[in-house]
Amino acid sequence: MAKLNMRPDKNPMPAQPPEVRAHNFLEVAKGYSEDAALDEAMRCLSCRDMPCVSGCPVNIRIPEFIGKIKEGDFEGAYRVISESSSLPAVCGRVCPQETQCEERCVRGKKGEPVGIGRLERFVADYHNEHDAGNISVPEPNGHRVAVVGSGPSGLTCAGDLAKKGYAVTVYEALHTAGGVLVYGIPEFRLPKAIVKKETETLEKLGVKIETNVIIGKTLTVDELFEDGFEAVFIGSGAGLPNFMNIPGEGYKGVYSANEFLTRSNLMKAYLDEPSTPIMKGGRVAVVGGGNVAMDAARTALRLGAETVYIVYRRSMEELPARREEVEHAREEGIIFRLLTNPTRILGYENPENARDPKNGFVTGIECIEMELGEPDASGRRRPVPKEGSEFVLDVDTVVMAIGTSPNPLIKNTTEGLEVNRRGGIVVNEDGLTSRVGVYAGGDAVTGAATVISAMGAGKTAAKAIDEYLTGKKEL
Numbered sequence: 001m002a003k004l005n006m007r008p009d010k011n012p013m014p015a016q017p018p019e020v021r022a023h024n025f026l027e028v029a030k031g032y033s034e035d036a037a038l039d040e041a042m043r044c045l046s047c048r049d050m051p052c053v054s055g056c057p058v059n060i061r062i063p064e065f066i067g068k069i070k071e072g073d074f075e076g077a078y079r080v081i082s083e084s085s086s087l088p089a090v091c092g093r094v095c096p097q098e099t100q101c102e103e104r105c106v107r108g109k110k111g112e113p114v115g116i117g118r119l120e121r122f123v124a125d126y127h128n129e130h131d132a133g134n135i136s137v138p139e140p141n142g143h144r145v146a147v148v149g150s151g152p153s154g155l156t157c158a159g160d161l162a163k164k165g166y167a168v169t170v171y172e173a174l175h176t177a178g179g180v181l182v183y184g185i186p187e188f189r190l191p192k193a194i195v196k197k198e199t200e201t202l203e204k205l206g207v208k209i210e211t212n213v214i215i216g217k218t219l220t221v222d223e224l225f226e227d228g229f230e231a232v233f234i235g236s237g238a239g240l241p242n243f244m245n246i247p248g249e250g251y252k253g254v255y256s257a258n259e260f261l262t263r264s265n266l267m268k269a270y271l272d273e274p275s276t277p278i279m280k281g282g283r284v285a286v287v288g289g290g291n292v293a294m295d296a297a298r299t300a301l302r303l304g305a306e307t308v309y310i311v312y313r314r315s316m317e318e319l320p321a322r323r324e325e326v327e328h329a330r331e332e333g334i335i336f337r338l339l340t341n342p343t344r345i346l347g348y349e350n351p352e353n354a355r356d357p358k359n360g361f362v363t364g365i366e367c368i369e370m371e372l373g374e375p376d377a378s379g380r381r382r383p384v385p386k387e388g389s390e391f392v393l394d395v396d397t398v399v400m401a402i403g404t405s406p407n408p409l410i411k412n413t414t415e416g417l418e419v420n421r422r423g424g425i426v427v428n429e430d431g432l433t434s435r436v437g438v439y440a441g442g443d444a445v446t447g448a449a450t451v452i453s454a455m456g457a458g459k460t461a462a463k464a465i466d467e468y469l470t471g472k473k474e475l
Helices: 034-041 062-070 074-082 088-094 106-110 116-130 152-162 192-204 221-226 257-265 291-302 323-331 409-413 451-469
Strands: 144-148 167-171 208-210 231-234 254-256 283-287 307-311 335-337 340-348 361-375 381-385 391-393 397-400 438-440
Touching: 034 062, 034 116, 062 074, 062 116, 074 088, 074 116, 088 116, 088 192, 088 451, 144 152, 152 167, 152 192, 152 231, 152 451, 192 208, 221 231, 231 451, 254 257, 257 291, 257 397, 283 291, 291 307, 291 323, 291 397, 307 340, 361 397, 438 451
Parallel strands: 144 167, 144 231, 167 208, 231 438, 254 397, 283 307, 283 397, 307 335
Antiparallel strands: 340 361, 361 381, 361 391
């Protein structure tokens, strides 16, 4: 085995040059080579108390899988990861390791932490490339569980239960499995082939996935129980977009980030002759500062926009997006208009129907400069309008990326299901809702959050469902 590597910095992640990647949808990061992965693994100190593990929402045994890499046993490393995670290739790409496992890495005290996420991606990609397709399917235990939604929480719950012999059926409202992983995250960050591979692995375990089924419309939660399911997990996400409720949001050319990204990612609006169109080219303003805003801005650029602005009411220090995504966006030429808040969307009327403002088209976005005042409830300094600082950005398209809420459909069709004032399903520490046998997790509970936190919720609920159906724990 090679010697411990005490170099203070991570092995860099190979990536497409900014001037090239800004014009294609190919994955930006190219992944570690075997040599780079081995070298990075040797930076791990194999700490006895394993602080990194406590920072992982799904409790991957990080020093153990990195130890396998050190030995050159990449398949062994994959087996360690897959015992805790049903989506390792996904997590290695989109999980915010810098604020979780890597934040607690001892190496980060005097340099950069070990590139745990990069190593997880390497291991998953190595496995997918060399996988012979042999999966051990557990003996059926006779219990049936329904999972609503095929996003990260639903797939994790389904995978964990399938490994214990449960007959699991996942119901997905869209025509493709993956939830936010396919409709919300662009190809250049998470190739759809990766998601397809992960879902196929679950299907080989015995998980049945039914698409084009809207729970609350096609079927209700009550009807799932009537069909013989003994427990239901709701992981339906938070797909209801938020808007600012400012004048002009009804103009053509104003999108929610959900619609904009879904049209591009899932409906392939980037094709020359798409079946689902989207406004391309021109000047685009994306309102918001999270990862979704970065995804929308970088997608707009790849769709041919001449200029793309990120309009965010706080400063760079408060910007909630991952630093890596912000850096990539800036490298690609996205313009950040910080301490700026929209007050009105401007437009002109369609001559064919000038009386209907909804038939108008965007010509600009009126904004006001902000300055930071005292901290608000979130602990961040509250932005305050600067008097007399109004100005107009000339744009053709506006994308609102200011968050989402859970769709009320399931709540409205499921008797006795308690929700909070934000529309999130109320659960206890095990993910159990106010209905016996009904569990929930992910964005349907918390509102929009990270992929890995949703996976953690799915994992918690799977454990609780198993204890409930096997009588190990009374409700």
